[in-house]
Amino acid sequence: MAFKLDARLEADTVSLTKRGSIDIRMMRDARYHWLVLVPEIEAAEEWFDLPDVAARALFTTAQESAQRLKALTRADKMNIAALGNMVKQLHVHVIARHIDDVAWPGPVWGVGDAVDFDEGGLKDRLIALRAIL
């Protein structure tokens, strides 16, 4: 069965790059540096639904992305999470957290509304993130 990105992920995120079958995307929310990793494997909802090789690749990509994003953003803490309560399609959040961000020290999900990038801001952000991934 062909992979099709979930409609909400499609609307809320933009693709930065791919690593193997993992689409590394960015949340359209200027409040955070927030990546969303989507393995392009149909019907996977839990991390352990993936074949072993794909599960480990997703883990490695999440760790490497987190390490690079932490360095880029000088984050105080990285949050890595597979939740999927609302969007069932398997995806992993990699979020740079700062002690002065709006949700700190709570989790980011459900806190206020996403803040749009302006056109220049989006372009700059995409360039910065693609450069480290």
Add this chain to the structure above:
Amino acid sequence: MAFKLDARLEADTVSLTKRGSIDIRMMRDARYHWLVLVPEIEAAEEWFDLPDVAARALFTTAQESAQRLKALTRADKMNIAALGNMVKQLHVHVIARHIDDVAWPGPVWGVGDAVDFDEGGLKDRLIALRAIL
């Protein structure tokens, strides 16, 4: 440097079993089936702070625990997360979520207060969890 469990983790969780250097603990909150995995490695805060072998062992243990806990609890979704915004010592949450739990579909952190087990309930829960881990 000797490992010492963070005081808040010590207060909020109870040890179920150990797998290698990973202490598999249970959150003292009767509202959820909620595991907390703590690699007994001093000074690790981010998953990628761990040596590779330990990082992969933590990943494997998180996935296996999640799969078994899902089967035990017939969970609608598993949540796996390394946040650490409040407790810096590296720990990974493995939480069985149900569409009728009090926090659904939001994340569990920061929602109301933990509910104590009664003595019999705690004993039964520990037996059930240790049997699958």
